[in-house]
Amino acid sequence: MSAVDEEKRLAAEAAAALVQDGMCVGLGTGTTVAYLLPALAARRLRLRCVATSVATAEMAQRLGLPVEPFDSLDRLDIAIDGADQITPDGWLIKGGGGAHTREKVVAAAAERFVVIASSNKPVARLTPPVPLELLAFGLLATLRAVAPATLRDAPPSPDGGLIADHLGEIGDPADLAAQLDAVPGVVGHGLFPPALVTDVIIGRGAGVEHRSLD
DSSP states (O other): OOOHHHHHHHHHHHHHTTTTOOOOOEEETTTTTTHHHHHHHTTTHHHHHHHOOOHHHHHHHHOOOBBOTTTSSOOOOEEEEESSOOOOOOEEOOTTTTTTTHHHHHHEEEEEEEEETTTSSOOSSOOSOOOEEOOOOTTTHHHHHSSEEEEEOOOOOOOSOOEEOOOSSOSSSHHHHHHTTTTTTTEESSEEEEEGGOOOEEEETTTEEEEEEE
């Protein structure tokens, strides 16, 4: 196991320890979450889980974690997910795997959103690209409105949206988030504000760093 993978494992196991019996849990997507799922399954808790991607749902079910559609719950106790970039004040870029819209829905529904990452994910400031999920209808007009941007050669999102990346300088992430939110053809973007984030757990060497943003 590489040093980065070991850090991901340590962060994931620390987050799994926060889950309590009887909780409703949101499961994120990505390589760090791949270490969370077996750690969570090993605890043999009674849980209700929702997944942000088909890949996560399938892996969770193979490990014995119960996964249900996110239409029978109106809130979650905790959601745990990775991030591509994390600033000191808690801004995130997510969406390397193209599931950022579902990931944001799940994070917003959780009383506690825990971000897990290796030590190469914290950054001084966010840099492009910012993942986008776009409607197919009016695609060229939408790409023009969010330029500079490029369509990603990737499968559609779990809900059929097309995945693209905004390539412009980010500057103030709140300003860019507002601009992207104002474009009708943008289903979702990968800028997650600090208000969504409760905790950040970062694997560093043989230990973990725990940041609380409450």
